Amino acid sequence: MxxxxxxxxxxxxxxxxxxxxxxxxxxDLAVLLAIAEYRYDISARHYLDGFEYLYRYAADxxxxxxxPQKPGLHARIAAPDTMRWTxxxxxxxxxxxxxxxxxxxxxxxxxxxxxxxxxQTYLSCLxxxxxxxxxxxxxxETINDxxxxxxxxxxxxxxx
Numbered sequence: 001m002x003x004x005x006x007x008x009x010x011x012x013x014x015x016x017x018x019x020x021x022x023x024x025x026x027x028d029l030a031v032l033l034a035i036a037e038y039r040y041d042i043s044a045r046h047y048l049d050g051f052e053y054l055y056r057y058a059a060d061x062x063x064x065x066x067x068p069q070k071p072g073l074h075a076r077i078a079a080p081d082t083m084r085w086t087x088x089x090x091x092x093x094x095x096x097x098x099x100x101x102x103x104x105x106x107x108x109x110x111x112x113x114x115x116x117x118x119x120q121t122y123l124s125c126l127x128x129x130x131x132x133x134x135x136x137x138x139x140x141e142t143i144n145d146x147x148x149x150x151x152x153x154x155x156x157x158x159x160x
Contacts, residue, residue, distance in 0.1 A: 012084040044085035045111035052080040
């Protein structure tokens with residue numbers, strides 16, 4: 001599977017998303033539900049956090065190697081507090097597209113909190129288990145049919 005590209009533009013980072021809309025919802029609604037269901041706000045917040053470092057390092061002249069950007073990149077792009085995240089949804093098959101912008105200080109507060117929590121969980125696990133891959137120390141649990149959602153149990157009960 002090929003990952004859609006991301007582009008850094010002067011005032012936004014563009015993220016292309018392919019969508020199938022298999023439930024045939026109105027496209028605008030399908031796009032909003034996809035943002036919520038797949039938590040695209042988390043990747044947006046994560047990239048925008050990273051953009052802050054890119055901006056700061058460019059402003060400090062701390063870009064090295066074969067960087068294709070000329071010095072002064074920070075003066076040609078938006079400051080981190082005004083940089084936007086643009087999701088462009090494109091349907092598979094029919095050429096229908098929808099673009100939406102997320103601002104760093106809009107729908108991304110929850111994502112920022114969850115990223116902090118994820119980093120804390122990672123550090124806690126690293127401290128507890130070390131860096132090598134290990135098996136969880138949690139005991140193996142048995143699940144019963146009644147532990148599963150009702151819609152999954154109906155088929156089991158019908159076949160019994």
